[in-house]
Amino acid sequence: MSLAVLYSRALSGIQAPLVTVETHIANGLPSFTIVGLPDTEVKESKDRVRAALQNAQFKIPAQRITINLAPADLPKESGRFDLPIALGILAATGQIPKDKLDQYEWAGELALTGELRPIHGALAMTYNASQSGRSFVLPEQNAAEAALVKKATIFAAKSLLQICAHLTGQTALPIFAGLTEHKNEDSTFPDLDEVKGQTHAKRALEIAAAGGHSLLMLCTINLSQIIKLFRVYI
Template identity: 50%
Template sequence: MNYAVVLSRANQGLDAPLVRVEVHLSNGLPAFTVVGMPETAVRESKDRVRSALLNSHFEFPDRRITVNLAPADLPKGGGRFDLPIALGILCASGQLPGDALLSSECIGELALDGTLRAVRGTVAAAMAASQCKRRMVLAQESASLCQSIPGTHMVCATDLLSLCAVLRGRADPPEVESMEAPPVTTATNLAEVCGQHIPKRALEIAASGGHNLVLTGPPGTGKSLLANCLPGILPPPDDREWLTVCALYDLQGKIPEIRQRAFRAPHHSASAAALVGGGPIPMPGEISLAHGGVLFLDELPEFSRHALDMLREPLETGEIRLARANCSIRYPARFQLIAAMNPCPCGYAGDSEKPCKCSAAQRLSYGGRVSGPLLDRMDLQVRVDREDAVDLFSGHGAEDSVIVQGRVVQSRERQFKRQGTSNAQLRGSALLDSCACGPEERRLIQRSAKQLKLSARAVHRLLRVARSIADLRGEDTVTVTALKEALSYRDTLRPTQ
């Protein structure tokens, strides 16, 4: 046998397209050629594979070796093809039975001594392989990340020689250590926030329905502190959400340390590519790494206008599509946007104690850094004013995050039982049916939309917030009381003249 085919996966987003690694041995002068749009790391694999085979006590064929990575028009990068190329050479040269890799997909990088190393994108590849009902052949280090994928079947080892022994049936695969994240949280406890009852109520509503929230007020009033409390009151991610988050982080070469909703807080100097993703082969950005969790933008007007406007479509669709000349990749981006901003450059417009030093033109210019369409997508707009210094040292008896999280979980359960999704994702007729507004509620909505000049999108977001308020109260329909509370969280960001 002088020909072998080994299946693998390319590192191109969560889709992880299938790659056929074809190995052919022929007579002629010894040579090792890799074709099929290999990038530098893949072209260099021939040297790693040769050393790994020799140091693992295998024979390296003294023949002309041609490796084809199909499809030929798909760019291939990284060291992930080292293992399938090595196994293909062993099968083609008769050193490994051809049926040892039936219904298998292989991925892994080889060290010069034959040690198997983990590579980026293994979780996404394992998820794709499980859907195709194929087993994964990979490094033991990677196996611990993939063992919780439903329907996955893995064969792993620490080095190439041990892996071949397992594939031949002469050795048992090693035990895979569990990678269960510890049940702890790094979020700030709500009990540490003194006062601020209205912002904390808005935070609970945002957590209940998955709504976007913007906090505005003078510096030092607790806007960032409140935002850091949000992950601690959100429901824990389910298995499917957690696997998706792990796959996204794995593409970046990272793994979440704890199992909780993501909380990403990029600096205001972050570029548009850092937020939405980018690169020659686009990698996930901050909005995708915040999938299922929170994206916190502190000092919102300090971000570039271009970067902020690129968030508008993902906020509506829950995904981001990154197109390049040679590929188009889709990443999930269903996140809650929490923003904090000062009302003016000096930060004290509307403050009860410290006068503002900015002119009306400066305040208008500062507020204009954030586009109206982006603010229109913010479900709740809340003013955070300074608390009395006496309250900072008094026993305020604030609720613990665990108590608030319990109410949020119950609210989410009502939503999924009623409509199969969170309130923030309700659309069209499903939203109207869920709210079941009566004539009095409809008149209030129409009157408020006219007075506040709300767009159709803003009206729908108002209804979603009211629906979340009703769910927190255990009510089946949206009432006038819920609508009035929802209206109190709108139209607070008009520039102060």
């Protein structure tokens, strides 16, 4: 019996609950099954993973492959589980070592070539991973977003091969350092602190900006003000 266990994250609103990705390889007719309440995107993962492993020159066992995404009552969506599923198969078949897998959490969609594609929710997943004490490995396109989490250890990768080289000790992935922060005194952008009064309008702007909402602002003036304006311009 061959078994490998990795960790990833689901998304539930602004929360990113832990998902344990269990890979089991057993004798029997060749099959590839994913269980644990996966949606269509996750079910399609087996085709992306199979092609990515083949194109990266790894071996896919002609056995029964079972992937369990636990907990089973938590809905799983998107292609972020491609990476942990592929690594689980490689670890369960002895193609990469298992001893360091529990030090990381993994998320990334695989292209058929084995390249990593960006995912959604990197900030929430990285924050929760940092609380667990594990490092987070994700596509390099998401690294800048993930680096907004202070004290998080982030590894950005371009491909499945890069990650396997890191796990086997051939070429270590560097820790992503994040973008250089600009000091406030060097910023030339206007700030809401410069607006005097208008408390309700400023609060509405801050809430809309934080939540990514649309905002409709109406300006009303009385008739006497309109007459004054006409007298100025006539």
